[in-house]
Amino acid sequence: MKNLLRKILFGNIEIKEYSTITIEGEIKEKVFLKVENFLFDISKIHWLLSLDPIVFGVWFKNNESKIALDEKTWCKMYLGVSTKSDFKIAKKNAVAIIMLHYFDKIEETDGTLYLLKLEESKIYHVNLLKIFLLFNKYYKKPKLSFKKYKSLIAAYSYPRRVRIISFKQDEYLNIFPMDLLGEFNEADYYVFGLRHTNTTLLKIIETKKIVVSEISYKYKDLIYQLGKHHGSSPPTLDSLPFKTIQSEKFGFYIPEWVYNYKEIEILKTINLGSHMLLWGKVVNEKKIKQPASNLYHIHFLQYLKLKSIGVNYPLV
């Protein structure tokens, strides 16, 4: 009966929490931020940085925005599918609308990273019946409220790119994947949201160094393997199932299959709740080979929505 109902409602698609995809060409989603009467296309300048609470970082260059957000500021984020940077289209096609409240900020000479906390979200990917059914039959977990479930779907309605982090301190090393992070096209900053339970977090804060690499989706299995040693000791160099190279400045170990890496010095940390924000500056960058198609996470409901309107990101 359960299978029959699933087939009627969702067809033959395997139901998951998150879909792993790759993207050839441009990302098809657009994200807008409305602050009072001002509107910004933040598609390429916003990042998801914490899950409990859900916190986004949005970067505004000094010369771009005269707006100053503070404790009193409320904003609305619209996530939708559109190839144009047109708010009216994005609003009409919005799959998720998020109400946000100012949380904190990091000010630099060339811009400001605003941290915005999710307070409420609405989702429109599929009808309410399907959303409830999925929640009750497939996604129900002891600590997951319906409100939290909706907010995770909203936050993952924009593809979140996966990268590889490398760290080393004396004989200790760790290599693990992250998708709560962001880089800046025109500035040399990098921002990370790392869970407090991560065994390497305190060491990173102590040494103020981290290396982040870009990877092809083809290494998905290895990438997931690297994310599995929760709470236990990370694998030693000899036991890694791939060869490594050492980064130029820090000497951190990087899988030989990455296509570039950036060495980053951590300038600041902010506790976001479940995650610690690490704010850093790129001190060295190395291209190793031609860029390849990356690995991304989107929520399964976003994948379904995209499929229904003919946007088919390849599943990997």
Ligand SMILES: Cc1cc2nc3c(=O)[nH]c(=O)nc-3n(C[C@H](O)[C@H](O)[C@H](O)COP(=O)(O)O)c2cc1C
């Ligand atoms: C694809 C993928 C993305 C991940 N992204 C993050 C992330 O952004 N932040 C984070 O704290 N952990 C993330 N994790 C979990 C970490 O990679 C790591 O495995 C976890 O923190 C446990 O590491 P530890 O045992 O060394 O403490 C991700 C895991 C996977 C598989």
